[in-house]
Amino acid sequence: MVLVFTCLDDPTADMVIKHLNERDAHVARFDPGADFPADVELSAWCGEQHPRGVLTTRSRRVVLEQVRAVYYRRPTSYLSEGPSQVERFVRTQSRFGLGGLLAALPCPYVSHPWAINAAEHKPLQLATARRIGFEVPATLITNRADDARAFAAEHGPIVYKPLRATPYAGPDGEPATIWTAQVQLYDLDDSIGGAAHLFQARVDKAADLRVTVVGERVFCVRLDSDLLDWRQDYDRLAYTVIEAPAGLAEGCVAYLDALGLRFGAFDFALTRDGVPVFLECNPNGQWAWLEDATGAPIAAAIADLLLEEPS
Template sequence: MTTADAVLVLTGAFDPTADLVIEELNRRGTPVFRADTAWFPSRLALSASLDGAAGWYGTLATERRTLDLSAVRAVYYRRPTAPEFPESMSPEARGVASAEARRGFGGLLSALRCRWLPPPGRAADAEYKPFQLRVAAESGLRVPRTLITNDPEAAGEFATGIGKPAVYKPFTPIRGTLDGCSVAVYASVLQPGDADHPSISTTAHLFQEWVPKAHEVRLTVVDDQLFAAEIHANSDAAQVDWRSDYDSLTYRVCEPPSEITVGVRRMLERLALPYGAFDFVVSPSGEWTFLEVNPNGQYGFIEQATGLPITAAICDYLEGSTGHDQRPR
């Protein structure tokens, strides 16, 4: 079976967020070709040619389906995993094969003449918190006072000098197992002795001033459409980091202030991204403070709790019925 004029969905085997988009595209009658880059090369065959300025043409095929590469209308780049190679290959051979797959297979996909959500190179750049904090400030959004350091003395001076509590945040999600139990590292308010602990010298650490909060807001932006939901924390843990206790959360649709709308649109324009999941703290006085933006963030829990039509907006973008073209870099 050949799939033409399709949306290519690149993601892993378990991805409820991608499932929402695929189900909506199926409902609309839009062809979908779902694949994981881990299937390459054993379960995914690639054959593509270039002849002049017309662009790349050819196929991407599994045992059951074939995708016409020249007719891909959009790529939904979610959470694909790395290509897998036979264990019989030597480590050196796997290293070479992996590099060739990244530049050959991945490079071909990036050369397709279609829109991406999000463009993977730009999304990777935007995931660097120091970069996005700078762009947020340049875009007119308020950001917390922040220190990045591996110097315990500098961390201690920051924590005592800001005149309010300080918070530690990991740069990337940290999850794993410890003694057979799942564990995760969330944002935490520093206690006495934490800020100048010798372990700070082992790597880069991010510290910020604590921002008093009435609630937080997840503001999901799809091209020029904004979907804002208040997140109210009803436990001590969730008050510090709402991701640590989803069961305690309640949600409410809200309208962002005009200056926030302008700021997030300006920020996505500077990042050259069509999508962003923004997190804000809203103070008791109503002031919004930017915390971070995820260029490929989850949104299903917000849509389920509030009914905001985020999936439909994503599908509109992938179908090309709205918005601006965004190509990978």
Template sequence: MTDPSGSALVLTSRHDVTADLVLRILAERRVPVVRLDPGVDLHAGAALTATYCTGDQRGTLRTPSRELDLTGVRSVWTRRPSPFQGPSELNEQDRRFAGSQALWGVGGILASLPGAHYVNHPWNNRAAEYKPAQLATAQRSGFPVPNTLITNDPDNAREFVAHQTGKVVYKPLWNTPYKVDGRAQQVWVREVRAHEITSAVAACPHLFQVEVEKAFDVRVTAVGNRLFAVRIDSPDLDWRRRQSLMECTPIDVPARIARSVSAYLATYRLTFGAFDFAVTGAGDWYFLECNPNGQWAWQPDSITDSIALAIADHLQKGPEA
């Protein structure tokens, strides 16, 4: 049985209000929780120690308020921790060195806690974030996938766009921070035409995808074998652009999609996944992407509350979840 005194370790920033929804539930259930932002807190009074020897592994996390035996951690929730950086008082080179050592040292310790249940394991999160791999896994899992080209060859890109019977959109392969005149910019999914493709495509891989003639979008949030889905009606191609204009209503997940979700999660060994689909008028659910650590608290209260409870259940049960 899981040690009832074992703590849940929540790795996230101190300003993560989504995590607060789950932490309140765990507090009501009297589940001990330690909240840590390792990229920040280890420069603000927290200390982490681990020892390894034949047949034994031990570790201690000490914060200004408590001390945690890492061998007693029942679960780890990898939510939204800050990037690892060195102390601000160091020069640039030393700070970069310290940040790298923290990533590989602290990150390695927290990803290797014996017996802990991870939601999700950080290495599984990273593996599941590559969009080309997502599309390949989606195909193997049985999802319909829109015709897609990933290339840094401008001629191949133009040819692909020109030969499609429908519209084609461009999507970034990663949400890389980008600024213009010091102001952060967001790269939205947008339609692209063959004549718009220039030699600049050669600078890096670009993702071009046939636009699904959708009736609506769907977000499916998976927590273990529990699925929570909302239909999204938006006037925009990319519903994230103006979320104030979208309408969300709960929707059932077809059995065939649920089976594919389960197969997809199993491939990456994920407990949590946020799946996006474009649904046609004929009822075909086309896989667009799966964010292994997607946001979910923007959904209707009934869905948000259910997701929070499901995550709390996994963190409370630990290895038995």
């Protein structure tokens, strides 16, 4: 049995499940943060070396001892805001009960949720990348305007990027995204004191690299556009599957090993001298659009990893 944790509408997970079904794997898909306790029943005994028990969804009966792998994609948060203290209590108990149990299964994960949570923090990403030997832009995290201005004076031009993607609405109330953007000196006013901000030296790039790593398989795609942040307009991207620059594949695999991950979506800026500069690694990043655009067999690679025999 392979467990797939994700939200109801996730075509990316569907691609992996299709490959698992073609290999005659038994798959149980559910969204623990949304389906439990209304649509999922659980009984587990936890006083032994590994938990044992049964989890029953609307369509599957899962014997926990028979789970061979977990694909952790994009499940709903247990702690989404509820309208009452009672609902918040229920959600908290679900997170630490069901969530804690599922995180304790003695099987491979792609990737373990606790490893994903740690690896989403950009300071840890940058420090790990530097230890691995990647080039990393000068970076400042601060809420002091004076330090931000001094950083801009030393390393300019600089860019701003959010430390984590956060739901955000524009002046018209419509959902909006904060893209990586170049910052001018006059932007660095005292409003910086209201939160932590990440500023980074802008890389003079010739292109971007999106490097998707599944276990030890590396899929490197060059993205050409005229955008500072290529995510702003996918229609303006040109895609080329390339061999990873020397040392890059090995470095990415080492990065995942260092953080206990089995998947990573890396972003590098490629300088005009051909040097890849590490920007970030999303430990649970999107990849389906790359497979659609290039044919890179990423879904099949994830299915292979989930069905890999333990060493």
